[in-house]
Amino acid sequence: MSMVDPKDCLFCKIVAGEIPAKKVYEDANSLAFLDINPRNPGHTLVIPKKHYETLFDMPENEAGDLFKVVKKMADVCKSGVKADGISIGQSNGRAAGQIVQHLHFHVIPRFATEGPVGLEGVLPVKKMDEPSMNKIVESLQKGTSAKPKEPAKPVKAAKEGEEEIDFKF
Ligand code: AMP
Ligand code: ZN
Numbered sequence: 001m002s003m004v005d006p007k008d009c010l011f012c013k014i015v016a017g018e019i020p021a022k023k024v025y026e027d028a029n030s031l032a033f034l035d036i037n038p039r040n041p042g043h044t045l046v047i048p049k050k051h052y053e054t055l056f057d058m059p060e061n062e063a064g065d066l067f068k069v070v071k072k073m074a075d076v077c078k079s080g081v082k083a084d085g086i087s088i089g090q091s092n093g094r095a096a097g098q099i100v101q102h103l104h105f106h107v108i109p110r111f112a113t114e115g116p117v118g119l120e121g122v123l124p125v126k127k128m129d130e131p132s133m134n135k136i137v138e139s140l141q142k143g144t145s146a147k148p149k150e151p152a153k154p155v156k157a158a159k160e161g162e163e164e165i166d167f168k169f
Helices: 012-016 062-078 130-142
Strands: 023-026 030-034 044-048 085-089 107-112
Touching: 012 030, 012 044, 023 062, 030 062, 044 062, 062 085, 062 107
Parallel strands: none
Antiparallel strands: 023 030, 030 044, 044 107, 085 107
């Protein structure tokens, strides 16, 4: 459920043309524009035109349209700034670091000169043993009708010295 009145939402104001933005692409349902604080040249945000605060608020049947634009912008950004790679980021909720409360995907051009820094540069790997992984996969499977055809393969526990985490269900 959305906490922000769309009338007060920054990105809704960009959709309405009330706040300027460097628009890159637009169709009936989605808009892509440059991030005002780019992580790299060409850093683009892709948003639904309708106000949804997070992915949890968006109906599943509207997600495909939005992701098509994410894919399109990945191609456009890669060739547009001659990037070597593209990172795609999307945060839902304060715990995930979401600041602007209107669903958005970050499409971020990446360059070989930066070195291969992925999400692991931000979040340390957590040490988890196999029983914990099995408990998690079971719990996740309960939440979806799309069960894998084969049983999930056990995942190797992380190496010694990696951060431990205590998940509560
Ligand atoms: P997040 O932390 O995922 O919520 O990121 C929000 C992003 O929105 C940040 O990268 C900001 O730089 C970007 N942002 C904030 N205001 C604007 C704006 N007026 N135009 C374009 N991007 C913005
Ligand atoms: Zn909004």
